[in-house]
Amino acid sequence: xxxxxxxxxxxxxxxxxxxxxxxxxxxxxxxxxxxxxxxxxxxxxxxxxxxxxxxxxxxxxxxxxxxxxxxxxxxxxxxxxxxxxxxxxxxxxxxxxxxxxxxxxxxxxxxxxxxxxxxxxxxxxxxxxxxxxxxxxxxxxxxxxxxxxxxxxxxxxxxxxxxxxxxxxxxxxxxxxxxxxxxxxxxxxxxxxxxxxxxxxxxxxxxxxxxxxxxxxxxxxxxxxxxxxxxxxxxxxxxxxxxx
Ligand SMILES: NC(=O)c1ccc[n+]([C@@H]2O[C@H](COP(=O)([O-])OP(=O)(O)OC[C@H]3O[C@@H](n4cnc5c(N)ncnc54)[C@H](OP(=O)(O)O)[C@@H]3O)[C@@H](O)[C@H]2O)c1
Numbered sequence: 001x002x003x004x005x006x007x008x009x010x011x012x013x014x015x016x017x018x019x020x021x022x023x024x025x026x027x028x029x030x031x032x033x034x035x036x037x038x039x040x041x042x043x044x045x046x047x048x049x050x051x052x053x054x055x056x057x058x059x060x061x062x063x064x065x066x067x068x069x070x071x072x073x074x075x076x077x078x079x080x081x082x083x084x085x086x087x088x089x090x091x092x093x094x095x096x097x098x099x100x101x102x103x104x105x106x107x108x109x110x111x112x113x114x115x116x117x118x119x120x121x122x123x124x125x126x127x128x129x130x131x132x133x134x135x136x137x138x139x140x141x142x143x144x145x146x147x148x149x150x151x152x153x154x155x156x157x158x159x160x161x162x163x164x165x166x167x168x169x170x171x172x173x174x175x176x177x178x179x180x181x182x183x184x185x186x187x188x189x190x191x192x193x194x195x196x197x198x199x200x201x202x203x204x205x206x207x208x209x210x211x212x213x214x215x216x217x218x219x220x221x222x223x224x225x226x227x228x229x230x231x232x233x234x235x236x237x238x239x240x241x242x243x244x
Contacts, residue, residue: 007034008030008033008034008035008224009034009035011034011035011036011087011089011090012035012036012037012038012081012085012087012088012089012090013027013030013035013036013037013038013088013089013090013091013092014037014038014040014064014077014081014088014090014091014092014126014130015027015030015037015038015039015040015092015094016040016041016068016092016093016094016095016122016126017040017041017094017095017096017145018037018039018040018041018047018050018094019039019041019042019043019046019047019050020041020043020046020050020195020196021193021195021196021197021213022094022145022190022193022195022213022216022217023041023092023094023095023145024050024213025212025213025214025216025217026092026094026213026216026217026220027039027050027054027061028050028053028054028057028059028217029214029217029218029220029221030090030092030220030221030224031054031057031059031060031061032057032059033221033224034059035060035089035090036060036061036062036085037054037059037060037061037062038061038062038064038077038080038081038085039051039061039062039063039064040064040065040066040068040077040095041065041066041095042065042066042067043065044063044065047063047064047065048063050063051063064077064080068095068118068122068125068126069114069117069118069121069122071125074122074125074126074128074129075125075129077126077129078128078129078130078132078133081129081130081133082133086133087133087137088130088133088134088140089134089139089140089141090140090141090142090143090224091126091127091130091134091140091141091142091143092143092145092220093122093123093126093127093142093143093144093145093167094145095118095122096118096119096145096147096163096197097114097115097118097119097198098157098160098197098198098199099111099114099115099159099160099198100154100156100157100160100198101156101157102156103155103156103158104158104159107158107159111159112159115159115160115163116159116162116163116166118163119160119163119164119166119167120163120166120167120170123144123167123170124170127142127174130142131174131178131183134178134181134183135178135181135183138181138182138183139182139183140178140182140183140184141183141184141185141186141223141224141231142174142178142183142184142185142186143185143186143187143188143220143223143224144167144170144171144185144186144187144188145187145188145190145216146164146167146168146171146187146188146189147160147161147164147189147190147191148189148190148191148236148238149161149164150163150164150165150166150167150168150189151165151168151189151236164189167187168187168189168234171185171186171187171234172187172233175233182228184226184231185233186223186231186232186233186234186235187233187234187235188216188219188220188223188234188235188237189234189235189236189237190211190215190216190237190238191210191211191237191238191239192207192210192211192239192243193210193211193212193213193215193216194206194207194210194211194212194213195213207243209239209240209241209242209243210239210243211237211238211239215237216237219235219237223235
């Protein structure tokens with residue numbers, strides 16, 4: 001049973017960072033459940049290929065290329081949802097960047113700003129764009145993809161870790177703000193996921209011990225299927241075996 005009284009076929013989902021990795025897997029899963037999925041990332045060509053794959057599998061998707069660091073672009077996403085769809089049932093804030101591998105004192109101000117504006121300010125902007133629509137309809141689910149680095153220290157990744165600790169605090173607080181409107185806000189914090197994240201794109205190879213993007217998609221599916229009177233507020237998703 002879904003959190004909404006209607007079926008998933010009438011629902012609209014937004015997935016940020018849908019061009020590859022975890023976001024692509026989540027977008028494909030929500031489309032397979034019947035939702036129309038709005039795919040957001042900067043890389044227009046990759047978004048188009050995800051859209052084509054979803055449609056080839058019988059799903060519905062639209063590509064909405066945007067840079068989430070740009071508040072005008074995110075406001076335009078909100079206007080698009082209102083004008084073209086009149087609703088947003090699910091928002092998955094998945095887009096994020098890594099930039100780990102050095103101590104904080106060697107991290108440049110530009111790297112700090114880029115991390116914070118993508119990983120923390122981005123979800124702030126998308127929630128600002130979408131929450132009013134959810135409140136009007138008294139229905140919605142916001143799912144923020146954080147990290148176990150937002151629950152633990154991450155030496156040589158302090159700025160990334162801080163952005164995800166911040167995202168957790170944002171999630172817990174917004175959940176309290178929006179529950180009165182029947183809007184659920186959850187956070188998923190995975191450990192190492194097998195993607196090209198954080199510059200692992202070149203020479204990236206499968207590592208079987210890691211969480212798979214599809215495993216994160218399964219958690220998102222479970223969250224949106226939760227019966228309406230309750231919600232899972234936080235999921236920590238760990239690889240079963242520890243990596244070397
Ligand atoms: N992989 C892991 O081990 C792991 C573990 C825990 C948590 N996570 C979190 O999971 C999320 C997804 O990670 P992933 O592994 O799937 O990474 P990924 O393969 O690098 O994908 C990141 C996605 O975010 C998009 N993105 C980045 N900056 C953006 C911006 N300014 N505007 C719009 N879109 C932007 C990218 O598309 P464009 O470049 O085309 O914009 C891409 O689609 C991140 O939030 C990450 O922190 C990952």
